[in-house]
Amino acid sequence: MAVYGIKRIVLESYPILVTCILIALAAGYMLNSSIAEIAELPLILMMIPPINGMGGNIGSILGARLTSALHLGTLEPRLRGQRVLRGNVSASALISFAIFSLFGALFFAIAYSSGIPVARSFSLALAFFIAGMTLSAALIFVTIASAFVSFKGGLDPDNVVIPIVTAIGDVLGVTCLMLAIKIVGV
Amino acid sequence: MAREINIHAIVVQGLSILLLCAIIELGAGKVFEGMQEYFTTIMPGLIVMVPALLGLRGNINGALASRLGTGLNAGLIKPRLEMSTEVKVNLASSLILSLIASATIGVFAFGMNLLTGASTIGVLELMAIAILAGFLSGLILAFLTVFVAIVAYARGLDPDNVTSPTMASIGDFVTIACIYLAVLLVV
Secondary structure, eight states: OOSOOHHHHHHHHHHHHHHHHHHHHHHHHHHHHTHHHHHHOTHHHHHHHHHHHHHHHHHHHHHHHHHHHHHHTSSOSOSTTOHHHHHHHHHHHHHHHHHHHHHHHHHHHHHHHTTOOHHHHHHHHHHHHHHHHHHHHHHHHHHHHHHHHHHHTTSOHHHHHHHHHHHHHHHHHHHHHHHHHHHHTO | OOOOOOHHHHHHHHHHHHHHHHHHHHHHHHHHHHTHHIIIIISTTGGGGHHHHHHHHHHHHHHHHHHHHHHHHTTSSOSSSSOOHHHHHHHHHHHHHHHHHHHHHHHHHHHHHHHHTOOOOOHHHHHHHHHHHHHHHHHHHHHHHHHHHHHHHHTTOOHHHHHHHHHHHHHHHHHHHHHHHHHHHHO
């Protein structure tokens, strides 16, 4: 890992990017097939960058920390008896709870002030919160798995973990949001 | 740089940066909401590319940020704003990846629309929008990532906690703005 090479970075990254593009296109398809709901309630569009972005952020903070710890040897790629791993997971869960509660409150305010009735605004905010928490739990799992598997397989996890986590975050984010909106019944 | 696990520091640094990100993401969401007509009527099939284009930024710049974070923490990259060989190699790789991945997105999105029988604009239009938006945002964001990573580290912040999330959010905003611009140019 002492020297960076353009060829190594490009060759290691491109297949992963293509995988991510394919996964992200599934999210795109999901959006395209919900186009009628979106046209009826454009506020859903406003929720997409936040849920994808924050999910990706929470996963990539954890991912970046785990990959640095793996490189530095303070973390080993196994689940049992890992203080560093436990600490990082608790921190990520705390951050998720705080950030998605805040976003829920913000979306309630935005929806209500744009003329949507109280009950529907609350449902929208609740749907966003539920989607966010489900997403975080899934992403924490994916982050740990991809960091350990890539490290064990001899790949540089820096080139692997973040792309995978953000791409899966995009699909799961859109999926969780659309499902939560349907379940809560906005 | 002590690498003892410190939940308090992770939560405080992580959360304050995420609050900043939340505001940026809301701005991105607002621009996105404003493009509603392009997605629903003017350019059918365009929305299929959006998660991939947004994801691309996180992927390429997130990986760049993560490499820089590791490089800085491990002492391979010096925390100075200079074009060292390590920084140049990292930048060039990101730009090459931006270009080829954007083109790939345009082609695949068209294929996806054909396969699913969704109505769609042409493959050249999709590719033009993807490449314009992808490369332009890639160019802006690659330089910004290097800047944020080095400055954050030099100020004593752990770049792992700061660079990736900040750049992902700024990335979403810049990418959506670039998609909007590309759409206006191509329409």
